[in-house]
Amino acid sequence: EVQLVESGGGLVRPGGSLRLSCTASGFAFSRFDFNWVRQAPGKGLEWISYISTDDTTIFYAHSVKGRFTISRDNAKNSLYLQMNSLRVEDTAFYYCARAGFTTFGVGNFDSWGQGALVTVSS
Amino acid sequence: DIVMTQSPDSLAVSLGERATIKCKSSQSVLYRSNNKNYLAWYQQKPGQPPRLLIYWASTRESGVPDRFSGSGSGTDFTLSISSLQAEDVAHYYCQHFYSTPWTFGQGTRVEIK
Numbered sequence: 001e002v003q004l005v006e007s008g009g010g011l012v013r014p015g016g017s018l019r020l021s022c023t024a025s026g027f028a029f030s031r032f033d034f035n036w037v038r039q040a041p042g043k044g045l046e047w048i049s050y051i052s053t054d055d056t057t058i059f060y061a062h063s064v065k066g067r068f069t070i071s072r073d074n075a076k077n078s079l080y081l082q083m084n085s086l087r088v089e090d091t092a093f094y095y096c097a098r099a100g101f102t103t104f105g106v107g108n109f110d111s112w113g114q115g116a117l118v119t120v121s122s
Numbered sequence: 123d124i125v126m127t128q129s130p131d132s133l134a135v136s137l138g139e140r141a142t143i144k145c146k147s148s149q150s151v152l153y154r155s156n157n158k159n160y161l162a163w164y165q166q167k168p169g170q171p172p173r174l175l176i177y178w179a180s181t182r183e184s185g186v187p188d189r190f191s192g193s194g195s196g197t198d199f200t201l202s203i204s205s206l207q208a209e210d211v212a213h214y215y216c217q218h219f220y221s222t223p224w225t226f227g228q229g230t231r232v233e234i235k
Contacts, residue, residue, distance in 0.1 A: 045217070095171055105160075106219050107162065109162070
C-alpha cells in the first residue's frame with residue numbers, strides 16, 4: 001500500500017524557519033517525481049514545488065520561490081521542504097503528492113499524504 | 123500563468139441525479155505533439171487529502187467509480203457524476219499540467235439537495 005506521511009509541522013513566528021519531511025513506503029520512491037501542495041484552512045489548493053526523480057529538475061511557485069527549498073533523499077525514501085522567511089500567509093496544511101508515472105510527463109498527482117499543518121503567527 | 127476557473131462554486135443535486143462541474147483554462151492545455159490535454163480532476167472530502175479522479179481530461183484513475191467521467195479539450199472541460207451518491211459530497215478541483223505553475227481551479231462544493 002502506498003503511504004506518504006508528512007511531519008515537521010507546527011507553530012512558528014513570522015520570519016522563522018521550518019523543515020517538513022515526507023516519508024514514503026509501499027513503492028519504489030526513487031522512481032517517482034514529487035511535489036508539495038498547500039491548502040490554507042478552508043481555502044483551495046495551491047501547488048508550490050516539484051522535484052524530479054534525480055533532483056535535476058526543480059520548480060517553484062512564485063509565492064515561495066527564493067524562500068522555500070525542495071529536496072529529497074532517495075536512500076531514505078524521503079522528501080523535504082525547507083521553509084525560510086515564513087509569512088502569516090504561509091499558514092496552511094502542506095501535502096506531499098506523488099506525480100503519477102506516465103510517458104507524457106507530469107499529468108497528475110496520484111497519491112497524497114495526510115498533510116502537516118504549519119501555522120505562522122506572532 | 124494559466125488561470126483555471128470552475129463553475130459553479132457550489133452545487134446541490136438530488137441523490138441519483140447528475141452533477142456537472144465546468145473548468146475553463148485561460149489558455150489551451152492541449153499538447154498538439156501528443157494530443158493530450160494536461161488536465162486532472164480531484165475530489166476532496168472534509169478532513170482528507172485530495173484524491174485523483176481523472177487525468178488526461180478523461181482517463182479515470184484506477185478504483186474510481188464509473189459514475190465519474192471527464193470530458194473536454196483545449197480550454198473547456200467538464201466533470202460529470204452521472205448518479206450522485208451520498209459519499210460524493212465533497213469539494214472538486216481541476217488542475218492543469220501544461221506549464222508551471224500547475225494551478226488549480228478554486229474548487230466546487232457538491233452537496234445533496
